Amino acid sequence: MSNALLEVVNLKVYFYTLSGVVRAVDDVSLSVLPGEWIGIVGESGSGKSTLAYAIAKIVPPPGRIVGGKVKFMNRDLMELNEEAMRGIRGRHIGFVFQDPLTSLDPLRTVGDQLAEVIQVHLGVGREEAIREAGELLELVNIPRDRLNYYPHQLSGGQRQRIVIAISIALRPELLIADEPTTALDVIVQDQIMDLLKEVQMKGASIMLITHDVALAAEMANRIAIMYAGEIVEYGDTRSIINAPLHPYTAGLVNSVPDLWSAKTIKSIPGFPPDLRNPSPGCRFHPRCRQALSICINERPPMTIVEHDRCIACWLYLKR
Amino acid sequence: MAGLGRYIVIRASLIVPTILILYTFVFILLRVLPGDPILAVVGTRYIPPAQLEEMRRMAGLDKPILVQYFDYLLGVMLRGDFGKTLASPIGKPVSEYLWERLPATVELTIASLIVASLIGFITGVGGALRRGSRLDTSMRIYSILTYTLFIPVLGMGLQYFLGLKLKLFYVSGRLSAGIYVPRLTGLLLLDSLLAGDLNAFTDALRHIVLPSLTLGIVLSGAYTRLIRNNLVEVLNSDFIRAYRARGIPGHRVAMYAIKNAFIPVVTYMGLQIAMLLGGAVLTETTFSWPGLGRFIYERIEYRDYSSIQGAVILFAFIVGLMNLIVDIVYALIDPRVKY
Numbered sequence: 001m002s003n004a005l006l007e008v009v010n011l012k013v014y015f016y017t018l019s020g021v022v023r024a025v026d027d028v029s030l031s032v033l034p035g036e037w038i039g040i041v042g043e044s045g046s047g048k049s050t051l052a053y054a055i056a057k058i059v060p061p062p063g064r065i066v067g068g069k070v071k072f073m074n075r076d077l078m079e080l081n082e083e084a085m086r087g088i089r090g091r092h093i094g095f096v097f098q099d100p101l102t103s104l105d106p107l108r109t110v111g112d113q114l115a116e117v118i119q120v121h122l123g124v125g126r127e128e129a130i131r132e133a134g135e136l137l138e139l140v141n142i143p144r145d146r147l148n149y150y151p152h153q154l155s156g157g158q159r160q161r162i163v164i165a166i167s168i169a170l171r172p173e174l175l176i177a178d179e180p181t182t183a184l185d186v187i188v189q190d191q192i193m194d195l196l197k198e199v200q201m202k203g204a205s206i207m208l209i210t211h212d213v214a215l216a217a218e219m220a221n222r223i224a225i226m227y228a229g230e231i232v233e234y235g236d237t238r239s240i241i242n243a244p245l246h247p248y249t250a251g252l253v254n255s256v257p258d259l260w261s262a263k264t265i266k267s268i269p270g271f272p273p274d275l276r277n278p279s280p281g282c283r284f285h286p287r288c289r290q291a292l293s294i295c296i297n298e299r300p301p302m303t304i305v306e307h308d309r310c311i312a313c314w315l316y317l318k319r
Numbered sequence: 320m321a322g323l324g325r326y327i328v329i330r331a332s333l334i335v336p337t338i339l340i341l342y343t344f345v346f347i348l349l350r351v352l353p354g355d356p357i358l359a360v361v362g363t364r365y366i367p368p369a370q371l372e373e374m375r376r377m378a379g380l381d382k383p384i385l386v387q388y389f390d391y392l393l394g395v396m397l398r399g400d401f402g403k404t405l406a407s408p409i410g411k412p413v414s415e416y417l418w419e420r421l422p423a424t425v426e427l428t429i430a431s432l433i434v435a436s437l438i439g440f441i442t443g444v445g446g447a448l449r450r451g452s453r454l455d456t457s458m459r460i461y462s463i464l465t466y467t468l469f470i471p472v473l474g475m476g477l478q479y480f481l482g483l484k485l486k487l488f489y490v491s492g493r494l495s496a497g498i499y500v501p502r503l504t505g506l507l508l509l510d511s512l513l514a515g516d517l518n519a520f521t522d523a524l525r526h527i528v529l530p531s532l533t534l535g536i537v538l539s540g541a542y543t544r545l546i547r548n549n550l551v552e553v554l555n556s557d558f559i560r561a562y563r564a565r566g567i568p569g570h571r572v573a574m575y576a577i578k579n580a581f582i583p584v585v586t587y588m589g590l591q592i593a594m595l596l597g598g599a600v601l602t603e604t605t606f607s608w609p610g611l612g613r614f615i616y617e618r619i620e621y622r623d624y625s626s627i628q629g630a631v632i633l634f635a636f637i638v639g640l641m642n643l644i645v646d647i648v649y650a651l652i653d654p655r656v657k658y
Contacts, residue, residue, distance in 0.1 A: 058563050090566030102557035105575055106655060117565045150654040
């Protein structure tokens with residue numbers, strides 16, 4: 001697997017809060033191949049955003065990366081200091097955050113913010129950076145004269161396209177999009193997804209973090225399902241959607257409303273566990289209809305069930 | 320730019336109601352207070368009632384109260400006439416006193432504002448960048464303590480230690496006897512520099528340190544809290560995280576954060592001008608600072624209606640003007656302000 005662009009191995013991110021240690025990301029492993037689109041799907045609080053921050057080592061305090069390895073472009077990011085990490089963020093790993101209304105500085109023009117990232121990473125002059133910024137705007141279908149606009153003068157969709165323009169300004173190998181369309185309406189969501197698709201066509205890998213299984217199914221070629229800080233299942237999109245194995249994945253897939261059939265939406269009963277004190281067994285077992293006695297006390301290991309399809313569930317393990 | 324012009328005119332016109340309300344309030348308050356200017360001058364001496372009536376008539380106090388109210392107001396508004404003093408020295412134009420006293424207050428308030436914002440900036444930014452640390456906690460305690468400070472008490476404490484004990488600074492007045500600074504702006508620090516008189520400058524500086532420190536410390540706590548809380552909020556905001564995720568160097572990100580955190584501070588500065596001038600009355604009294612605040616304090620004893628009304632109108636005008644300036648600055652630094 002040395003040809004992977006990104007390899008996360010047994011990553012652990014804990015938040016040291018006053019009321020206890022929250023295990024937001026617990027023993028997560030995954031890999032991203034060059035040029036692929038991977039979807040990380042999970043509900044709020046499942047640790048998917050924290051996973052993204054940890055990859056770029058920007059976990060906000062009181063969170064800390066307490067274990068594991070992140071290998072990116074054959075370099076161990078855990079070994080790099082802050083200075084070296086700054087050279088990777090923005091340059092090789094681009095970020096698109098959820099809320100385009102708040103991910104731009106309200107006091108600076110979009111042109112300034114766009115040009116800045118080019119200046120900082122490439123050390124070019126301001127004039128050249130501004131010129132390149134204008135080209136980037138046109139690339140994301142925004143007229144060049146919007147360079148002098150302030151964020152509040154633009155619509156949500158335009159702002160998100162500018163955020164994307166900033167994140168792809170240096171043609172990063174990996175673009176992490178954390179719920180990039182959650183704050184936008186569906187029409188704009190389509191446009192943003194098309195734009196991301198274009199970015200992928202140009203060779204970047206995309207990591208789409210979302211709670212929307214349908215969206216991930218539409219865009220990604222591989223999907224990882226996260227639950228309570230762990231990846232419970234991953235594999236290629238078609239097999240995950242058509243034949244979900246893990247009971248949680250099945251629950252997620254069945255909870256997507258289908259316009260063409262009369263089937264009722266089945267929700268998953270119960271709530272995600274408190275990550276300050278998770279059960280020693282499978283974290284999903286209290287909500288699982290097929291739970292076995294072993295699920296209560298022993299954590300299911302991640303196992304390959306078929307080619308490139310992994311699952312952490314006792315139902316599929318031979319004992 | 321036409322939009323900005325209209326914005327300024329609208330904001331400027333708000334000064335008029337401010338002055339009207341304050342004038343009305345002070346006018347009523349002065350009439351409700353026991354005694355009047357004539358009795359204050361006469362004191363316990365016996366004056367025949369007929370003579371008292373004559374004195375009242377000369378001072379215009381025999382006219383109906385509404386006539387007095389509008390006479391003075393229209394005099395100020397239309398002719399810039401602030402009336403004549405009603406107490407010793409009687410019959411001098413009030414405007415002369417105001418003109419003489421105003422620069423002292425302006426100088427003191429500017430110096431205090433500098434002290435307050437410097438302390439507020441250092442403690443606030445320091446606390447926010449090391450949030451939750453011991454430094455942060457002590458800064459927060461400091462800011463709460465300043466609310467409990469009473470200006471004369473703090474002033475006398477500073478006078479005692481830094482003035483009398485250590486003899487670093489003077490404890491009263493603006494300038495030592497025998498030193499003369501030609502008046503250009505009326506601000507001694509500025510005028511002495513313009514005259515090239517370093518000796519006078521040092522002397523003026525050693526006079527202004529204690530009063531401006533007193534008023535500045537009392538006002539600084541609010542800045543500490545405001546700057547700290549705003550900065551903490553901005554540092555946790557999405558766009559700061561986005562800056563970091565783009566690999567922008569830390570010192571730049573800190574600069575952008577501070578700029579964003581300062582917008583509410585500018586607004587607050589405008590609101591605080593009124594408090595600043597209120598504090599100036601106490602500070603000037605404590606330090607025998609010959610400004611407008613002390614002038615009001617002196618004149619209240621004499622029930623000198625026209626002097627007090629004049630000074631209050633001038634105060635209201637300054638507050639309005641400062642608010643206008645703050646509004647303009649606000650519009651210039653925040654692109655989101657529409658005008």
